[in-house]
Amino acid sequence: MAITVLVTGADGFIGRNLIHYLASRNFKVIAASRTVSDFKHPSAVSAPLPDLATPFDWQPLLEKCDAVVHLAGIAHRFADEEQYNLVNHRATEALANAASRQGKHLVFVSSIAAQSGSFSQAELTEDDPPKPTNSYGRSKLAAEESVRAARGSFTILRPVVIYGQGEKGNFSVIHRISGLPIPLPFGALKAQRSVLSVENFSSAVVLVLTEPRARGEMFIVSDPTPLTVPDLISRRRATLVRAPWLLSVPENWMRVFFAAAGWTGLWQRIGEPLIARPTKLLALGWKPTLSDPNSDLMNAPRK
The missing domain is CATH 3.40.50.720 (NAD(P)-binding Rossmann-like Domain)
Known part of the structure; x- marks a missing residue:
C-alpha cells in the first residue's frame, strides 16, 4: 500500500x-x-x-x-x-x-x-x-x-x-557568472564548502x-564530497565546453575587495569553509547518487 x-x-x-x-x-x-x-x-x-x-x-x-x-x-x-x-x-x-x-x-x-x-x-x-x-x-x-x-x-x-x-541564492549566481565569456578572479580560493x-x-x-x-x-x-568555488566554476564551464579561465587573485585581496564593497556576508559564503x-x-544506509552541481538533476518542470 x-x-x-x-x-x-x-x-x-x-x-x-x-x-x-x-x-x-x-x-x-x-x-x-x-x-x-x-x-x-x-x-x-x-x-x-x-x-x-x-x-x-x-x-x-x-x-x-x-x-x-x-x-x-x-x-x-x-x-x-x-x-x-x-x-x-x-x-x-x-x-x-x-x-x-x-x-x-x-x-x-x-x-x-x-x-x-x-x-x-x-x-x-x-x-x-x-x-x-x-x-x-x-x-x-x-x-x-x-x-x-x-x-x-x-x-x-x-x-x-x-x-x-530552479535553484536560488549563491548557486544561481555562481552558475550565471560561470556562463560569462570572461576570466573570473576566483582561482586561488581554497575553502571547501559542503553542498x-x-x-x-x-x-x-x-x-x-x-x-x-x-x-x-x-x-x-x-x-559526501565538499567542493570549492573554483571546482564549481570549472565544472560548470566544462559543461559549456569552455576552459576554466580562472585567475589566481590572492585570497587576501579578494577578502579586502569584498569587504570594501559591503559584501562581507557573500565572502563568508564563498571564501570561507563550511564542511x-x-x-x-x-x-543509516543512505546512498546518494549525484555529486556534480552541474548535472541536469531533475526533469521537473519550472514554474
Missing part, C-alpha cells in the same frame, strides 16, 4: 523537486502551499495553505496522510525576528503537536543554519552544540526543539545549501520516511 505524504511548501524550489521525486517512486503526495499548482502527476494532488504567520488547523490535512515533510517557512528574505518566529518556529510547533496527537511521522526540514553561521573553521557534526548566528537559524533551531518537545514520531534534517533545477543536490536531498527524505531507525534522530544532509559531512546518514 502506497504511503501518503503531506509536503508543505510544495511550490518552492525544493518542494517542487521533492513532489516529483516522491510521486515517481510510488508515494501518494498531498502538495500543500500558498500557491496551488498542478503537478501533472496522478499521484500528486494540491492543497491550499494559508499564511503560516496566522493560526491554522492542521487536522483536516493530517487526516489524509500517513506522514508529513515540513518544508514551508521563510528563508532568504528580509524578515524580522518576529516573522521568523511566527512562521518558522510557531507554525512548526503547531504542526508538530497536531501530528503527535494523530500519530503521524513528521520529517522536519531544518537547516545547517540552525547549527552554524555562514562558515565554520571546524568540520560540523550532529554532536556539535548548535550556534546559529542569525534570526533564520535561531528560528529553525527553536522549531527543532518544538518538534522534539511534541513527543511524537519525528526526524529532523539539517541540509546544507541545495542546488538543482547538496536536490535529488540527493529527496532520496534522503525517502530514506527517513521508510527507515524506522531514523525516528527520533537528527541528520546533517550533504553530498558538514553526512556521516550519520550514510551509516
Whole structure:
C-alpha cells in the first residue's frame, strides 16, 4: 500500500523537486502551499495553505496522510525576528503537536543554519552544540526543539545549501557568472564548502520516511564530497565546453575587495569553509547518487 505524504511548501524550489521525486517512486503526495499548482502527476494532488504567520488547523490535512515533510517557512528574505518566529518556529510547533496527537511521522526540514553561521573553521557534526548566528537559524533551531518537545514520531534534517533545477541564492549566481565569456578572479580560493543536490536531498527524505531507525534522530544532509568555488566554476564551464579561465587573485585581496564593497556576508559564503559531512546518514544506509552541481538533476518542470 502506497504511503501518503503531506509536503508543505510544495511550490518552492525544493518542494517542487521533492513532489516529483516522491510521486515517481510510488508515494501518494498531498502538495500543500500558498500557491496551488498542478503537478501533472496522478499521484500528486494540491492543497491550499494559508499564511503560516496566522493560526491554522492542521487536522483536516493530517487526516489524509500517513506522514508529513515540513518544508514551508521563510528563508532568504528580509524578515524580522518576529516573522521568523511566527512562521518558522510557531507554525512548526503547531504542526508538530497536531501530528503527535494523530500519530503521524513528521520529517522536519531544518537547516545547517540552525547549527552554524555562514562558515565554520571546524568540520560540523550532529554532536556539535548548535550556534546559529542569525534570526533564520535561531528560528529553525527553536522549531527543532518544538518538534522534539511534541513527543511524537519525528526526524529532523539539517541540509546544507541545495542546488538543482530552479535553484536560488549563491548557486544561481555562481552558475550565471560561470556562463560569462570572461576570466573570473576566483582561482586561488581554497575553502571547501559542503553542498547538496536536490535529488540527493529527496532520496534522503525517502530514506527517513521508510527507515524506522531514523525516528527520533537528527541528520546533517550533504553530498559526501565538499567542493570549492573554483571546482564549481570549472565544472560548470566544462559543461559549456569552455576552459576554466580562472585567475589566481590572492585570497587576501579578494577578502579586502569584498569587504570594501559591503559584501562581507557573500565572502563568508564563498571564501570561507563550511564542511558538514553526512556521516550519520550514510551509516543509516543512505546512498546518494549525484555529486556534480552541474548535472541536469531533475526533469521537473519550472514554474
